[in-house]
Amino acid sequence: MRTWRFHKAGAIANLVMDEVAVPRIGQGEVLVALEYAALNPADRYLVQGQYPRAGAPPFTPGRDGAGIIVEAGQGSRFKTGDKVCVLGGGLTGVSLPGTFAGYCPVPEAWLAALPSDWTFKQAAAGALTSLTAWRALVVCGNLQPGETVLVTGASGGVGVAAVFLAKALGAQVIALSRSEEKRQQLIALGADAAIDSESPTLEKEVRAAAGDRPVSLVVEMLGGPYLEKSVRMAAPEGRIMVVGLLADLKATVTIGLLIHKNIRIEGMSVNNFKAEEARAAWTKIVDLYQRNHHCPVISEVFPFEQVQAAFAHLQAGPMGKVVVRCKR
Ligand SMILES: NC(=O)c1ccc[n+]([C@@H]2O[C@H](COP(=O)([O-])OP(=O)(O)OC[C@H]3O[C@@H](n4cnc5c(N)ncnc54)[C@H](OP(=O)(O)O)[C@@H]3O)[C@@H](O)[C@H]2O)c1
Structure with missing residues (x-):
């Protein structure tokens, strides 16, 4: 089968397409013939050698995927032919072989049935991001x-999943994006307001959009200078959930503000789900998508041969999820 692997940590250009034997499954695993995989910034960090507990090269990244089971061990709750998606939070694509491949051996605890009325690519796009947002x-x-x-x-x-889920859970949602076009798309997706993250009057605009319900919860994807801004925009007693670090790994925060406003800043990782918690959360997430007649948002689908271009699209700032059509 074909698989994208890096033989040495470094740039995304270090990913090369290799021809390897179809993997064998271990105890508690099933073999999935992948239809689609999806990209995460974490895959880039992993290839760069900056992700904790990553598998040793040569290594196949890819944490998201959906496909068909072609081999299941004795006593498995799955059978050959079942359509499944890989849930975010497991070790697939971290220290176990990932989904940028024709076939992937996946611990079955981290698999779920393909949601009815979803396509493989929607399922590949939705799992890790929605679980993170949840x-x-x-x-x-x-x-x-x-x-x-x-x-x-x-x-x-993660952002579009957070916007959808927060709205579906009854929140007022303010979304930040640097792009006017994407701000309009975020409003169409259900955000109550969408504001330019680089606006010099960002804090004022967010306060005006929040109205008499000031921001009490921030889903912080950017880090760097945005963390201090989030502290300023949050209401007293506000909670800031630090998910990502796209703007910078480090941040400076005015401690006086934290104390004065009694703000809680909390780092969180999808990797902290236990498998049964992730499956339970996934059931609730899919139910919310289905009741609201909504599906995970896909920015663009790339052919398997163009994984490098897919990463370039991800780095440029997608609108939703970047997906790759897998090939064997
Ligand atoms: N903690 C966890 O468990 C967990 C799980 C998944 C992801 N993450 C992390 O969460 C972050 C978001 O992940 P994602 O998959 O949603 O990323 P993504 O698909 O790459 O999108 C992030 C968005 O952030 C904006 N952005 C990127 N760089 C920026 C910058 N320098 N300044 C301002 N805005 C910037 C872009 O939007 P505009 O171009 O529209 O402004 C982009 O579309 C990443 O750091 C990822 O590693 C963490």
């Missing part, structure tokens, strides 16, 4: 209906 909003953020949620980096994979 953890930020519900598990760690304790979102209550009627609250105002600010989503920074809202046009990305």
